Amino acid sequence: MRxxxxxxxxxxxxxxxxxxxxxxxxxxxxxxxRDLTHKRSDLVLAxxxxxxxCAVAVYVAFNQPLLPLLFPLVAGLxxxxxxxxxxxxxxARREEEGRDAGWAHFFDPMRGRAREPxxxxxxxxxxxxxxxxxxxxxxxxxxxxxxxxxxxxxxxARVFSTPQGWALIVLGNLAGLAFALTTLASSVIAxxxxxxxxxxxxxxxxxxxxxxxxxxxxxxxxxxxxxxxxALGMIPFAIGLAVVLPWLGYATWHLYTRTVVx
Numbered sequence: 001m002r003x004x005x006x007x008x009x010x011x012x013x014x015x016x017x018x019x020x021x022x023x024x025x026x027x028x029x030x031x032x033x034r035d036l037t038h039k040r041s042d043l044v045l046a047x048x049x050x051x052x053x054c055a056v057a058v059y060v061a062f063n064q065p066l067l068p069l070l071f072p073l074v075a076g077l078x079x080x081x082x083x084x085x086x087x088x089x090x091x092a093r094r095e096e097e098g099r100d101a102g103w104a105h106f107f108d109p110m111r112g113r114a115r116e117p118x119x120x121x122x123x124x125x126x127x128x129x130x131x132x133x134x135x136x137x138x139x140x141x142x143x144x145x146x147x148x149x150x151x152x153x154x155x156x157a158r159v160f161s162t163p164q165g166w167a168l169i170v171l172g173n174l175a176g177l178a179f180a181l182t183t184l185a186s187s188v189i190a191x192x193x194x195x196x197x198x199x200x201x202x203x204x205x206x207x208x209x210x211x212x213x214x215x216x217x218x219x220x221x222x223x224x225x226x227x228x229x230x231a232l233g234m235i236p237f238a239i240g241l242a243v244v245l246p247w248l249g250y251a252t253w254h255l256y257t258r259t260v261v262x
Contacts, residue, residue, distance in 0.1 A: 014207050016261040017214045024258050025222050032251025035092060036243070055238065064148050067155050072136035074238075075176060078230050079129045079183050081245065082191040083122040086114075088249030089195040089256075096257075109195050117194040120201035125187065132179045136172060143168040184223040185212040192256035211259050222255065 057073040066073075087106035094101035109118055140146075143164045149155035159165035189208035193199060199207075212219045226248060233244030 013203060014210060017207075017211050018259055018261065020215050020218050020255075020259055022218060022221060024255070025218065025225060028251045028255040028258060029225070029247075031254040032247050032249070035095070035250040036247050062152070064151065067149055067152065068140045068144070069133060069136060072133055072172070072176070074234070076129050076132045076136075076179075078227070079125050079132065079179070080122075081226075081230070081248070082183075082187040082252070083118070083125055085245065085249030085252060086110075086118055086191055086195055088246055089192045089253045090114075092250050092253040093196055113198050114195050117199065117201040117204060118191070121187065121190055121194065121204070124201075124205075125183065128179060128183060132176070135175050135179075139171045139175060140168060143171065180223065180227070181220075184219065184226075185209055188212065188219065188222065188252065189256055189260060192253050193260065196256070196262065207260065215259070 057077060058070065062070070086109045090105055090109045091101045094105055109115065144158060149158065159168060186205050186208055189211045190201070190204035193204040193207055194201065229244050229248060230241070233240035
């Protein structure tokens with residue numbers, strides 16, 4: 001595909017942003033799948049870390065006092081996706097430059113110039129995840145009270161068969177959507193950018209926000225595709241994330257290269 005029309009840089013220290021289309025999303029996913037299946041399928045092992053984290057979250061949440069946070073814990077882990085995928089951005093970058101690109105380079109971003117901005121971005125996502133858990137807990141308390149449910153059966157019955165439970169579902173999903181959109185807009189370009197270029201975290205976030213503002217419908221379409229694939233990856237027991245996470249990591253890199261003039 002040929003390069004799309006460019007817009008002026010939103011600020012003097014930000015790169016130019018291309019106008020992208022739905023076809024670019026399909027291209028990025030296709031390129032990501034090609035990278036995963038044809039070149040570096042051994043890196044599926046790296047994706048196993050994410051299902052492991054999900055399993056720990058489920059185990060913690062199944063302790064009755066934390067049971068109401070089961071869904072927010074698991075769903076909120078998607079916030080960490082861009083940080084976990086940083087190794088895949090590095091592998092894709094090295095492959096693009098014609099250099100050796102293997103398992104040994106997966107952790108290179110945390111050993112080189114990208115370490116400080118990556119840590120700053122990851123710290124920001126961590127704060128957002130904690131804020132999401134706090135909001136989810138507050139919504140649960142406001143709708144259902146803070147009483148500990150008597151096991152999973154009692155909890156599900158209260159959620160799906162009472163007006164308070166339906167209020168919890170509606171308000172919780174609206175809050176989750178707000179956090180998901182914030183994460184998407186601020187990180188979809190930021191993480192691959194700090195791996196690719198020597199920039200500060202703030203510059204990368206502003207570039208990501210600029211890209212989102214310039215391509216809102218397409219970026220929302222990307223977020224929908226990511227959410228769908230992550231949901232499918234959760235079946236069964238988050239094992240599918242071992243494939244979905246590397247795939248999305250490589251695809252996000254290609255989306256970044258199509259969106260930002262480097």
